């Protein structure tokens with residue numbers, strides 16, 4: 353099939369692109385402003401393929417300054433977007449450990465001791481210090497609290513109402529079509545195949561869509577972005593080494609909650625010092641809350657689900673959450689390399705936008721607005737080239753899109769943020785100081801620390817648990833867990849002194865129950881596994897097996913001969929296994945032994 357423009361993924365970046373483009377493809381009298389090359393007389397034919405079963409099935413608890421969103425929708429506050437609220441009170445909290453189970457450095461212990469000793473003179477309550485002052489770069493004043501799912505559904509409807517663009521959810525793109533270093537379109541995923549991708553009943557090969565321009569907005573883990581990175585390489589000095597997995601609940605707050613729509617809480621310090629948390633309040637007593645587990649957290653059993661529950665049970669938060677009810681949950685990876693993770697933005701026949709193009713700002717903790725802005729910049733560039741009848745060559749796209757992006761606030765702020773988090777490579781305290789320094793000096797001063805791929809940092813479980821759980825005990829527990837086909841992390845956390853989670857069947861539910869609640873994870877039959885262990889021999893010799901320990905959906909479990917099993921039905925497509933793998937590929941040490949390919953299914957909720 354032929355199109356003029358084909359887009360991969362419908363996240364905020366592509367939504368920004370299509371919103372800007374679709375408004376300018378036809379004149380008021382219905383005639384095209386520019387003509388399609390494949391259907392002369394009509395406006396350009398624009399297709400967008402989204403992997404998830406519905407528009408807006410991603411995960412992102414969103415508080416945003418909404419600068420780029422407002423530029424596209426000046427009346428956004430009055431648009432009636434469900435779950436949207438203007439930002440109200442913002443707090444940044446340092447959570448102390450009420451149980452003594454977390455791992456805190458000597459410096460942090462000393463700081464905790466000082467805070468507890470002088471708490472009578474500090475804004476301290478329920479084991480939390482409410483930072484009396486926070487720098488402006490952390491604030492979202494004048495912005496909005498959104499549900500990304502609800503916002504994306506609304507934005508998708510606006511785009512489709514123009515009648516100039518087609519969006520196809522439930523349609524993963526399996527690869528970019530590359531001919532002599534030129535991207536000439538995309539191939540959709542094969543259907544009617546077995547788990548290994550071999551033709552089975554009802555086999556339908558993925559359709560090829562040829563287009564003059566392929567817009568790649570498939571997020572931080574997108575297979576098309578990964579394919580282009582592998583094919584075209586990286587700009588000098590750029591790499592993707594910093595990540596975080598975000599896990600999130602959407603919940604009904606108790607009826608008597610004192611929290612108000614627009615309230616924003618950000619936390620650090622607990623359940624482990626490296627883990628950040630967020631709580632945003634929507635209208636009608638609904639809240640989005642969750643944690644980020646970063647790549648520089650050197651724990652080989654970094655289970656986000658259990659950590660999230662301990663975070664919720666922190667006395668400062670639990671008084672707000674107790675009695676509430678889980679509505680939906682999910683997990684998703686966040687690319688945290690920022691500008692240093694920027695790939696080649698353009699090439700012959702393609703352009704990259706959004707988080708996969710390095711747009712997320714790691715200093716301000718903002719990705720939606722930036723992704724949207726890069727999409728609008730590309731749309732303006734594309735309209736300029738179409739009107740000038742210039743082809744989508746690397747040079748023309750660099751001139752029209754690359755220059756717009758370099759001149760924008762996204763770039764200026766990305767430069768400030770670029771090295772702001774490097775300090776975390778050498779510890780949390782240094783990391784926080786580095787962020788403050790970078791933010792307050794506009795990036796002129798930072799604390800250094802060379803980011804390394806997670807596999808270089810991840811210690812063996814025995815080393816991490818040294819002094820808490822003996823190697824003999826670990827071996828025994830490992831054997832028991834392997835026999836049961838489960839991960840080790842729960843028993844290790846119990847052993848390390850973490851209290852049991854008091855399940856209440858409403859908000860604190862088991863990981864399995866969360867997967868089942870409301871049919872939130874789905875995997876249609878007839879598609880290949882999208883998580884693949886590339887070299888089983890590497891898994892066999894892998895002592896860490898972190899893919900099992902961190903899997904957000906309990907989809908990866910111990911398997912025969914040390915090679916894990918993957919269960920597509922439980923996978924929430926968070927992508928954490930991709931970047932956390934403990935074994936580098938022999939021919940590319942920047943990548944691990946897991947391939948994260950195009951796949952269907954995953955979360956089935958647009959509340960996230």
Ligand SMILES: Cc1cc2nc3c(=O)[nH]c(=O)nc-3n(C[C@H](O)[C@H](O)[C@H](O)COP(=O)(O)OP(=O)(O)OC[C@H]3O[C@@H](n4cnc5c(N)ncnc54)[C@H](O)[C@@H]3O)c2cc1C
Pocket residue numbers: 360361362363364365366401402403404410411412413414415416500523524525526569570571572573574575576597598599600642683684685686705706707708712717718719720721723950951
């Ligand atoms: C838990 C969490 C909380 C966050 N909180 C905030 C916040 O408060 N504020 C903020 O500004 N940002 C936040 N972010 C970051 C923000 O969500 C991202 O920066 C933003 O969504 C990036 O937009 P994008 O369009 O580039 O990519 P994505 O949102 O990742 O969208 C990419 C889309 O491409 C689709 N796709 C992928 N592969 C394929 C394929 N092969 N074929 C077809 N479609 C494909 C995906 O399904 C997805 O819909 C958060 C992120 C997470 C994970």
Ligand code: SF4
Pocket residue numbers: 885890891892894895896897898899900914916932933934935944945946
């Ligand atoms: S996928 Fe990676 S982390 Fe998992 S067992 Fe294999 S080598 Fe180890």
Ligand code: SF4
Pocket residue numbers: 883902903904905906907908922923924925926927928929930
């Ligand atoms: S298998 Fe799926 S749910 Fe598990 S870590 Fe990988 S992407 Fe996430």
